[in-house]
Amino acid sequence: xxxxxxxxxxAKAATTGGNILQVRNLEAWYGESHILHGINFDVNAxxxxxxxxxxxxxxxxxxxxxxxVIGKRTGSVRFNNEEIIRAxxxxxxxxxxxxxxxxxxxxxxLDVRENLMLPPIVRAGGLSLDQIFExxxxxxxxxxxxxxxxxxxxxxxxxxxxxxxxxASFLMLDEPTEGLAPVIIQQIGHTIARLKKEGFxxxxxxxxxxxxxxxxxxxxxxxxxxxxxGFSNAELAANMDKLHAYLGV
Amino acid sequence: xQALYAQLLVGLINGSFYALLSLGLAVIxxxxxxxxxxxxxxxxxxxxxxxxxxxxxxxxxxxxPALIIAPIVVGIFGMILERTMLQWLTGLxxxxxxxxxxxxALIIQGVFQNYFGSSGLPYAIxxxxxxxxxxxxxxxxxxxxxxxxxxxxxxLATWFLIEKxxxxxxxxxxxxxxxxxxxxxxxxxxxxxxxxxxxxxxxxLAGVLSAPxxxxxxxxxxxxxxxxxxxxVIGGMGSIMGSIITGFALGVIEGLTKYFYxxxxxxxxxxxxxxxxxxxPTGLTGRAA
Numbered sequence: 062x063x064x065x066x067x068x069x070x071x072a073k074a075a076t077t078g079g080n081i082l083q084v085r086n087l088e089a090w091y092g093e094s095h096i097l098h099g100i101n102f103d104v105n106a107x108x109x110x111x112x113x114x115x116x117x118x119x120x121x122x123x124x125x126x127x128x129x130v131i132g133k134r135t136g137s138v139r140f141n142n143e144e145i146i147r148a149x150x151x152x153x154x155x156x157x158x159x160x161x162x163x164x165x166x167x168x169x170x171l172d173v174r175e176n177l178m179l180p181p182i183v184r185a186g187g188l189s190l191d192q193i194f195e196x197x198x199x200x201x202x203x204x205x206x207x208x209x210x211x212x213x214x215x216x217x218x219x220x221x222x223x224x225x226x227x228x229a230s231f232l233m234l235d236e237p238t239e240g241l242a243p244v245i246i247q248q249i250g251h252t253i254a255r256l257k258k259e260g261f262x263x264x265x266x267x268x269x270x271x272x273x274x275x276x277x278x279x280x281x282x283x284x285x286x287x288x289x290x291g292f293s294n295a296e297l298a299a300n301m302d303k304l305h306a307y308l309g310v
Numbered sequence: 311x312q313a314l315y316a317q318l319l320v321g322l323i324n325g326s327f328y329a330l331l332s333l334g335l336a337v338i339x340x341x342x343x344x345x346x347x348x349x350x351x352x353x354x355x356x357x358x359x360x361x362x363x364x365x366x367x368x369x370x371x372x373x374x375p376a377l378i379i380a381p382i383v384v385g386i387f388g389m390i391l392e393r394t395m396l397q398w399l400t401g402l403x404x405x406x407x408x409x410x411x412x413x414x415a416l417i418i419q420g421v422f423q424n425y426f427g428s429s430g431l432p433y434a435i436x437x438x439x440x441x442x443x444x445x446x447x448x449x450x451x452x453x454x455x456x457x458x459x460x461x462x463x464x465x466l467a468t469w470f471l472i473e474k475x476x477x478x479x480x481x482x483x484x485x486x487x488x489x490x491x492x493x494x495x496x497x498x499x500x501x502x503x504x505x506x507x508x509x510x511x512x513x514x515l516a517g518v519l520s521a522p523x524x525x526x527x528x529x530x531x532x533x534x535x536x537x538x539x540x541x542x543v544i545g546g547m548g549s550i551m552g553s554i555i556t557g558f559a560l561g562v563i564e565g566l567t568k569y570f571y572x573x574x575x576x577x578x579x580x581x582x583x584x585x586x587x588x589x590x591p592t593g594l595t596g597r598a599a
Contacts, residue, residue: 128493129493130489130490130492130493149492150489150492150493151492151493151494151495151496151497151498153493154492154493154494154495155495159494160493162490166487166490168482168483168486168487169486170482170483170485170486171479171482171483175479178476178479179479179480179483179491179494180494180495181494181495181496183495224494227494227495
């Protein structure tokens, strides 16, 4: 199937809005430290869902637990109706989940092209290099530069761009706007909006609530390793006071 | 002058073994973060496997097939060691890996010494590589020339694999952040096993190449490995090209020292190591952690 047809099929599947990720009673530990205490939430196909919460609430650990990069985790994580709580992270990635870490994870020993081409294609339907350069024109000009010589914004673009190639339709982005200039944040916002339009499902972790409100369909609030509240974008205005209290802003 | 050229050739040959061995060490250290003290013992095993293949009544496999089969056999043995023992050291201090591989080296060498004693076993040069060439300024034994050229080709091929291919990009990335590379869908534990097999296979290849020159002895690796570690430290731990260049260069420097000041020939490498550590502790081409 040509890539455009796959993208259309993905967008069509997204409009049906079936449940793509179910997290139930997810608990996770770093060594002896118990971080997640029973996380429960769902993500539907084609949605942008944002996990909000203060520093240390357990948002990043939730993403890492779904991705299988936390040593000890229990509970249930079902992706496309398949249980993945005991799967290794490489298998989870090959099932179609892609993870963009908070620290971006750009490799210093690789140039931009090598960083971009690093994640293997896990299924058809990923963005082509031309489509990626259309989204992030800066990267095309810096292909032979060392990955870590890019600016913070360019590194973030590279970190997002490389997972778009893989064909994964479920993207987990951990604080993609952290430490970036407003103009770059705006560009990343446009990118997420466009990815949503193309049928990608996105689970976003953000502290920048103002940014999240421009792209998210639904929100979950994480505190002390639990989901304590959840609402849709339509209910946002009615929940603003509560949200300010949760986030301490 | 003939003596100078002869020592240069000896230096290049030793440099070939240094380069192949230090390259394997650099690959293993870069990927597994393990200082592989068993490397010398595995080099010796390469020579012994070639010896068995030649002298077994049923096999009688000569030099050329042994050049391929022995590194594969020893590489598989290395992968078994990695799967059964070394993999459990992930995330621990370097010291544990060093002690474990040092123990492995003593056991492997002890077993071979128990069965074969300490004296050398002869390994014949293949007919195609016997004899020599008069270059005018020196006489070049063909086998020794072959060792230098073949080692250089293997070293450059390994460098190309690691620095210029997609597989090499996986290896370099996994050296920096194996957790993230695995989260991209790459089976990193399997890659680590194969990398250890590759590093060990290079050591075994050096052992096969060395067998006709140095004879096959249980302690042939123990004699060499300390110098090879000095080469790796000078080149920079984990640096592929650094290991190759330093291996050949130090072989030549050692050869020249034998000509100009023989008394220092056994220590020159270590003196250079001390100087490099004082001036650039990460090695000539190594990067700071």
